[in-house]
Amino acid sequence: MYSPFNEQFAAATRQFADTAAQVNRLALDNAEAVFGLQLSAIEERVNATFAFLGEAAEARDLDSFKTLWPKSVQVARENIERAVTTGQEVLGRSLKTQEAIAELAKAQFESFAKNGQAAKAAGKAANAAR
Numbered sequence: 001m002y003s004p005f006n007e008q009f010a011a012a013t014r015q016f017a018d019t020a021a022q023v024n025r026l027a028l029d030n031a032e033a034v035f036g037l038q039l040s041a042i043e044e045r046v047n048a049t050f051a052f053l054g055e056a057a058e059a060r061d062l063d064s065f066k067t068l069w070p071k072s073v074q075v076a077r078e079n080i081e082r083a084v085t086t087g088q089e090v091l092g093r094s095l096k097t098q099e100a101i102a103e104l105a106k107a108q109f110e111s112f113a114k115n116g117q118a119a120k121a122a123g124k125a126a127n128a129a130r
Contacts, residue, residue, distance in 0.1 A: 019108050030097035041086040045079045
């Protein structure tokens with residue numbers, strides 16, 4: 001009597017575990033990619049900033065400082081542009097990952113609905129046979 005129910009429950013549990021593993025893999029891959037993007041951006045910004053600071057440390061007269069002002073603005077602008085670009089890339093990757101997870105969840109719900117309807121029909125048939 002309980003065997004069909006146990007089999008359906010076991011199948012649903014296996015399917016849920018498989019889906020959860022796929023979701024975890026997607027999330028971990030996304031986190032790895034995002035971390036790599038941010039680390040790369042930080043590295044580039046730090047290198048540019050230290051290069052500028054090296055030039056600033058060598059400046060000794062007023063003319064040298066006058067030439068540093070446009071360079072400082074350029075470094076700041078590039079740092080901001082890189083931060084914005086990296087943020088957009090991270091957001092894009094995260095949205096794609098969320099879409100993939102949503103598709104997995106949608107497929108999971110559709111499967112549960114289909115299995116539920118089949119189980120309901122089987123239960124009605126079993127009750128009618130009595």
